[in-house]
Amino acid sequence: MNNLFFIILLLTFPVMLYFCIRGLISFIKKNKPHGKKMLKFLGATFGVTVVSFIVFAATIGPVEKVEAKPANAKSKIEDVIVPEKETEPEITEEEKAEVAKKEEVKEEEKAALELKAKEAEEKVAAELKAKEEALMAESEKKKAEEKAATKVKAKEETLKTEVPKKENGRDLTLTKTVKSIVKEDFNKVATSKVLVNDNMESDTENNFIVLPHLKWDVKNGAKSTREMLEMYSDHLAAKLADESDVKEITIFWEVPYHLDGENIAKYMYERSGNGMAKVDVWLAPLIRE
Structure with a gap:
């Protein structure tokens, strides 16, 4: 016990020194x-030092005198009986084989559980993949149906405006005029x-009535496609308005990037004074807003 208080006594001195220095720095x-907080800690540490010193001084007893034993005295160690170390029983071959068999059974059970878990995971993954494929197939089917419907609608719109024409020299002149405007003013537009x-x-x-069938071969999104087709159509109608005998214009557009081989838009204009007024617009579902 006196050793404990002696150690505490030794430790308190550096602690007191630390709190004293910190307190001075703070002031x-x-x-x-x-600084006041450090002084409180310093006082508490000093109190512990005093108590430790008192207890340490009180617990120090008189030094006991050690008497020499006679040479012929028998040591008590001789009377101590050392127990013999117990020997562990030997494991027989049969017991070893039984333990090995149990371990083998455990490994087999573990492997079986892992196999079942793997099969369950594969089953879940297969079900998810099947659902995804079904959704993709349904989506592709829907797109194909929309595309087919668009083609039918495009054909119907074309048939509505195409009427038998009379052979005359004026149609050749107007055809050349349309092709010239498309070639000079438009970019990547072909006249079908x-x-x-x-x-x-x-x-x-x-x-x-002039019915140009044009093809715009550019890979743009639906919004950009709508804007460009409308801009080109308005420009062509404005140019053809200079031809006084042209009373109506219907412009058909094909955009292979969105729908190959069929019309995807139609713009109709009628004469209004010296210009052309837009009276109707048809857009395929693929490029609608």
Whole structure:
């Protein structure tokens, strides 16, 4: 016990020195709250030092005198009986074989459980893959149906405006005019064909309907495609408005990037004074908003 208090006594001196230095630094830096706190710790440490010193002094007893034993005295160690170390029983071959068999059974059970878990994971993965494939197939089917419907609609729109034309020299002139405008003013636009028909609803002669079929071969999104087709159509209609005998214009557009081989848009214009007014627009579902 006296050793414990002696150790405490030795430890308190550096602690007291630490708190004393910290307190002085705090007062120098004008941090009085922290300095007072350090002084409190210093006082507490000093109290522990005093108590430890008192207890240590009180527990020190007189030094016992050690008497020499006679030479012929018998040591008590001789009377101590050392027990013999117990020997562990030997494991027989049969016991070893039984333990090995149990371990083998455990390994087999573990392997079986791992196999079942793997099969379950594979089953779940296969089910998820099947669902994904079904959803993809349904999506592809829906797209194919929409594409087919668009083709049918495009054909119907084409048939609505294509009427038998009379052979005359004016249709050749207007065809050349359309092709010239497309070649000079448009970018990556090809003229598939140009139909020039008589306006059956008018009783006057030299009253024509121009039906250009154009192809824009650019890979753009739906919004950009709509904007470019409308801009080109308005430009062509404005140019053809200079031809006084052109009363109606219907422009058909094919965009292979979205729908190959079929019309994807139609813009209709009618004469309004010296210009052309847009009266109808048809867009395939693929490029609608």
